[in-house]
Amino acid sequence: MTSQAAEDPETVAASRRSKITPEREREFFDAVLEQIRECGYESLTMEGVASSTRCSKSTLYRQWKTKPQFVAAALRANRKVRFSGIDTGSLREDLRQAARAAGDWSDKDTRLFQALGHAVTQDLELQQALRETLVDPEIAALREILRRGAERGEVRPDNPALEYVPAMIFGVVRARPVLTGQYADSDYLLRFVEAAVLPALGLT
Missing domain, CATH: 1.10.357 (Tetracycline Repressor; domain 2)
Known part of the structure; x- marks a missing residue:
């Protein structure tokens, strides 16, 4: 008997998402932010990111659903506090x-x-x-x-x-x-x- 978890679309999708390594995810995020800087948000496409990172666009859509969600995830992954650690005593x-x-x-x-x-x-x-x-x-x-x-x-x-x-x-x-x-x-x-x-x- 096939288990419900194995048939559940959300479980299957989660399993597929887990195949993207942190290094590969970082590559996607770097690519999307650089394309925004170079071409603008309106010109950014999932197809363009897929081409530049040599993956299928279905991989990106499966992971992030929409362009805004993809860009928001890339922004959050790029979070850095540049002023953190500044404390000279003056x-x-x-x-x-x-x-x-x-x-x-x-x-x-x-x-x-x-x-x-x-x-x-x-x-x-x-x-x-x-x-x-x-x-x-x-x-x-x-x-x-x-x-x-x-x-x-x-x-x-x-x-x-x-x-x-x-x-x-x-x-x-x-x-x-x-x-x-x-x-x-x-x-x-x-x-x-x-x-x-x-x-x-x-x-x-």
Whole structure:
């Protein structure tokens, strides 16, 4: 007698999904994010990713069902906190290091933001995945840096600029390509922090 589990379509699908190794999954995710950066979200197709990774498109559809689900999974798998671990014991130096770190990844992340700009307004799962991956962890890490500085007495805890430091740093990263056609690299962001952020916090 054939067991119910063996006949259950969800069980069969789960078994098929389990055949994709973590290394192969990473290859798929890297390919989808790079194609978004290069061609834009609207131009991305499951067929294109399948071709570039030498797999069948049915493999991708079986695993992720739709393009938005696939992209959201790739974003979440790519989650990194670039400001994590920055703790020099000095708020000035922490913010300088954060500027350098932001400059190291601003090119790729800004291109990804730009390419996903319209799509994330139409798909809540994509919007949430983008925030979970590229926004919320970095804001939380910056706020932790600022909290430690306030606890050490380097900045007054009621300084009104504290609330806006994440917006200042993220804003200039996103805005510079629009204003000048250049990405905000480490040198630019370091100058910005020293000229605008530190004075706003009273750290001259």
